[in-house]
Structure formats: C-alpha cells, structure tokens
Amino acid sequence: MNLIVCHDLWKIYQLGDVDVEALRGVSVSIDRGEFVAIMGASGSGKSTLMNILGCLDTPTKGRYSLEGREVASAGQDELAEIRNRRIGFVFQNFNLIPRTSALENVQLPLLYRGLPVRDQRARAGEALARVGLTGREQHYPAQLSGGQQQRVAIARALVSSPSILLADEPTGNLDTDSSREIMEILVGLNRTDDLTVIVVTHDSTIAGYASREVLVKDGQIVNDQRRAPAPV
C-alpha cells in the first residue's frame, strides 16, 4: 500500500528578483514499511523534499498524498496536526529543549495532543525504554552523550506512534560507534514495528542500511533503486 504518493512536486523560492527552483517535478511513491535513504549533495533539494514530506512546508505546485489524504494544500493548523500524529522527526543536531528533562522532551508531542499528564509520562517512559534509556528520564540533555541525546530524540519521534519517521542526517554529529548504534535502532524499528523510515543523508555508509536509495540532483530524482540492505 502506498503511504506516500508525490506527483510532480515543484518548490520555487523567490530570492529578490530571481526564482530559485529547489524542486523541479519530483514524483515518488513510498510504501508502508520501507527504509528509504534520500541522498544528494548539499543544495540538491533533498532538504526541501524532506520538509515537504514532513509537512513542515507545502509545495508550490504538485500533489502530495499521505495515507490517502491530500496535504499539499493543507492549512497551518492541519499540517501541525499531521506532524503531531503521523510524523516523527529526528534532526542532525538532536534539537532537544535545553534544561528540560529527557522525559519531558519526549512528552512534548503528547502535550500538544492534550493528553492527561499521567498518560504523557507513561507513554514517554515506554518510548525511552525502547531506545534503552530507562533510568535516564530525569537527565537533562547536557548530562547525556551525543548518542544518548539522539536516542531521546528518537523516543520523542516514536512517542506519538507515527507512520513515518523522518531523519535528517541523524548521525551527522556523532562518532562512528554512536552512529552505528543509532542506525541499528532505526533498522530495528523498521523491521519489528514495520515503521516507515526515511533518512536524508549524503553519507553512503548510512545509506547502506536502507533498502531503497533515492538520489536527488538539481531538484530532480535522478536515480531510485531498491536493493538488499546491509546485514545488521
């Protein structure tokens, strides 16, 4: 079943008098349970594509349907709602809220869903347990290692039981060991929970964990191939 269907996506920014075409007719379909790596050099348009797939931004033209729902023309509040329930984000620089405990960081999506505090805490605790951080609930981000911070971020993405996990250079700020740890968690989630994972990266080692590689260049998809992922 198609989770994501994009048809002829264009994104045009206006920089002064010049129109910059960040995306030029991107069409791509992603099924539930896929592990996709979106690759490309900086400036290729892969970040723009990710922002649109993550409902942080809307395309200038084209269609994007997520779980059968047309979102290309959705309003701000509707997009926020979709981000809250259907999408989990993992960023390169973790983006945890400073001086706020790991547990509260993970609770955040549930806070905006209006869940009672007791339920928020219970679900956030479970999510932290899944990334192996039981016992670190009350630690502040500054008291955790880079790898641990990224695991908190993954727990925050998981807590809302999304259908897609979007990771933008998730290992960009991590050493090799931590990188492998993070990627193994993502692969595990993809295999055991059938969670759709999309990783944006320019690192081919990271892309090697994926079962499908999409190469973006000059705002267009130039290569899209499925292959057997590297054994974990």
Added chain:
Amino acid sequence: MMTFITMTMWTAFRVLSRNRLRAGLTLLGIIIGVGAVIAMVSIGGGAREAVRSQVASMGTNVIMIWPGATTVGGVRGAQGGAVTLTVSDAQELKKKVPLLTDTGYARRDVMQFINGNRNWNGPINGISPSYLTIRDWSFTSGGPLTQADLDSAARVALLGQTVVENLFDAGEEPVGATIRIKNVPFRVVGVLAPKGQSLQGSDQDDVIFIPFTTSERKVLGTLFLGSVGAVFGSTERPEDLPQAVEAIREVLRGRHRLQPDQGDDFTIRTQVDIGQIQETTSETLSIMMFAIASISLLVGGIGIMNILLVSVTERTREIGVRMAVGAKRRHILMQFLIEAMTLGLMGGLIGIVVGILGARVTTAVAGWPTIITPGSIMVAFLFSLAVGLFFGLYPANKAAGLNPIEALRHE
C-alpha cells in the same frame, strides 16, 4: 486544554526561575507600580476615613451660621467680626423654618481656668442647651446643661477631655468639683465624650461649655446683649440641607432688613459643604495616584515586552522544535502569553506585599492612618495581570508567526 495551560505555567515558572536576576529586574517596574498603588490607595483611604469621621464629629445634618464681616469705609474686618446674629435670630429661625428640627447658639473666648493649684488656657463657650444635641455631643459622666441653668444664668460648666486631663489628676472625679473662671466659681456638672481633631486640625476636646446667659453676664461680657458668635441648626435628613439653607437665608435677610442689592451679612455653611472641600482634596490626590500608577505600570509593561522579545529570539530553535512536533500557532501564542502573565502576576503579588509593608511603615513612622481594602488588592492584582497580557501580545504574536523551517535552522 487545562493540562496544556497548567504544564505551560509550570514551564514558565521554570524558565523565569532560571534567569532570576533578569526576571527580578524585569519585575521591578511592576513591583514599584503596584506597590505605589497599594500604598497610596491605603494612605488615601485612611485620610478619607479620617475626614469622614471628622465630618461626622460635627454632628448630624448640621448647618452653621456665622455673622458676616464688618465693612467700615470699604475696609473689611475678619469674618465673625460683626455683631449681626442674635439669640432672637436663632429663636426666630426655629419658628419660621419648619425644616429645622432645632436651633442653638454659642459664643466663645479663650480664658484661663483654675482648679486648685493648676491652671489651663482654653476656649470657653457660652451655649444654649440645644447646642449639645445638635452637635451630637455625649457625656462620659454627669449630665447636660438645662434650660433652667440658662434661665437662671447658673454657674455650672461642662468640661472637655483635654481640659479634664490638664486640670485634674488621673482618676480624680471632676463632676461635683468647683473650678474658677475669671475668679467666678463654677460647679462641674458633666464631662464630655472625646471627639478628637476637627477638620481644621484643632482639638475639639479642649473646651469648656457654660450656659450662654452666664457667659454674657458673668464671664465674657458683651457689647450688645444677645449677640452670638454662631447659630447652629439641624435638619431631619441630609437631603433637606440645601432647602433649609435657602429658607434660613430668606428669614435672616428679612430680619436684618437687607436690600436686594446688598450682600448677606452672615455666612451659612453645612456639613456637606465642608465635607466637599475635603473630597476635592482627596480627588486631587487620587488623580496623582492614578498618574503615578499608570506610568509605573507602563514602564513595567515595556520591561516585560522587552524581556519577552529577547526570550523569543533566544528560544527560536525551541519554538521550531515545538512546531515540528505538532504545536499549533495558538499553542506558541499561549505559551508566551502565559509567561508574560506569570511575570505580571509575580510582579503584582510582590508589589502588593511591598505596598502593604509601605502602608504599615507609613502608619508607624508618620502616624497617618492607612486602610488596605480587599478591593484595592484585587484591582492591583487584575491590573498586573492585564499589563502582562497586553505587553505580552506582541512578543507572543511574533513567536507564533515564526516559520517552523527557519526557526529550526536558527543558530
């Protein structure tokens, strides 16, 4: 929604407590503003209350009539200098003005009184017995002057508290004692209940009352028999005062044979008039209070706005993250509004405490009466909340209007 609000308030407290110095300095404006309001309102309230009780101490619904100033060849003398009011004026007014429940009259002079080896100088008043009832004067011991005392020009006296304190030992019973005024012996028949300060600030208890006739014939002497220093009247209800004043003016002008082009040779004042003069003073005070409070709260509000703008800039990334995980614009808007109101409220609460302490200190040091009403505390509380809300709107709007992608990229 309640969960969101309570959790956001909790977050706001934590954010503020992290930057204690910064928050404290921001709050200073509000603290000073609210503190000033509370202190000034309570001092003003105390002053008003003092005036009210002083006005009440004059009696109920009292009308006072004084003789006018003399005019000799264009040179005007002091008020009360003329001898235009008489005992018969007072008696006639009671008959001809039905609105007046009673009239009385008095004349005064300052003299020395002696009791044994002690002496005291104070005002001595020759009065009609009705004077005491009009002015609501009660007794701590003994009884009033009677009509018989007046008719026989009896040598009896009533003493005010201040006089008692200066002429008698503590615990000594003045009633029944004999004092001398101008070498005339007087029997003390009563001691008056204390009334405190008058509106003009004089001690109303520093007084001796004797029958009017006695004062005329035996103590003060007089130029014209029957001329009085002041005539007093009272009405049943305060609403009757203006009408009664007009009626009195008419009767007196007729009795004094004044032509229409001549001015009054007397002055009429009511308790209400005198109260109003004081009200005007306290109104001026209120306007000043309002100005001070407005300026302080404005400055405090701008402080809140400033610190929130800094906070929005500092926490742009955080705002981006919140938006990415599903915060809607109104969530961000409310988060910053709640922070602004928390600042306003904290400033307000501290300000209220400071204001109450300020009022207490004023009472202790300057001896001014102060009154702190729950109403003024409530108003100060709501005002600080409103200031926080108003000055938080712009920064909160700015935060809510951020683009999530740009906010996430912010360094």
